[in-house]
Amino acid sequence: MSAVDLERFVEDCVAANREGDPQAAVRAVLERAVHRPSDLRAALGDPTEAGLTALHRSQGLTILSATWTPQMNLVPHNHEVWALIGIYAGREDNIFWRRSERGISVRGAESLFEGDVSTLDVDAIHSVTNPLERYTAGIHIYGGDFFETPRSQWDPETREESPSDGNVIRGFFDRANERERRLRD
Known part of the structure; x- marks a missing residue:
């Protein structure tokens, strides 16, 4: 098994983001990277906790390794940039x-x-669930600065809109890790 060269992957995404249709060009790079999931796991490791690890962050592009605890849920939210x-x-x-x-x-x-x-x-507005009893991991790519872009989230019961950003979303991951630690103890 060979690992994905993460530095090269990021460079390819940054270059693709300069194309005429950046989302389509970056998608092609991402498709090549996840084509063999075991190669990404070799480069990034098997997920052991929820988190958002920035592989690249700039005003025009954010690349994250996102990992989800078993049965983790994320409320409806938007990004205000393509993803x-x-x-x-x-x-x-x-x-x-x-x-x-x-x-x-x-x-x-x-x-x-x-x-x-x-x-x-x-x-796009979406909510996310890991329905499995094991960790889930993915590469999430955003056409802007994920952490600084103001956006919204919606209460999952009342559907009321409230402000959000990448740091608010990061809090959901922190709480999921705490819940997972309590379940293990």
């Missing part, structure tokens, strides 16, 4: 939402398995 998700361990279930007079309403769903890549437009 790509490539899964290299486990599974990620997405519910897609649209704005409505009730706040948001469901418009579709998609399950991503190892080796799958999904494209999210700038106006």
Whole structure:
């Protein structure tokens, strides 16, 4: 088994982001990387806790290794930039939402398995679940600065909108790790 060269992967994504259709060009790079999930696991390691590890961060592009605890859920949220998700361990279930007079309403769903890549437009709203009893990991790529871009999240019960950003989302991962530690003890 050979590992993905992460430095080269990031360089290729940065170069692709300069193309005429950056999302499509970066998606092609991501598809090549997750084509053999075991190669990404060799480079990044098997997930052992939830987290967002920045592989690259700039004003125009953020590349994260995102890992999810077993059965972790993330509330409906948007990004306000285009996004790509490539899964290299486990599974990620997405519910897609649209704005409505009730706040948001469901418009579709998609399950991503190892080796799958999904494209999210700038106006996408989604919630995420790891339905498995083991960790899930993926490469998440954003057409902007994930941590500094103001955006929204919605309460999963009331569907009320509130402000969010990458640091608020990071808090969900921290709480999932704490929950997982309590379950193990």
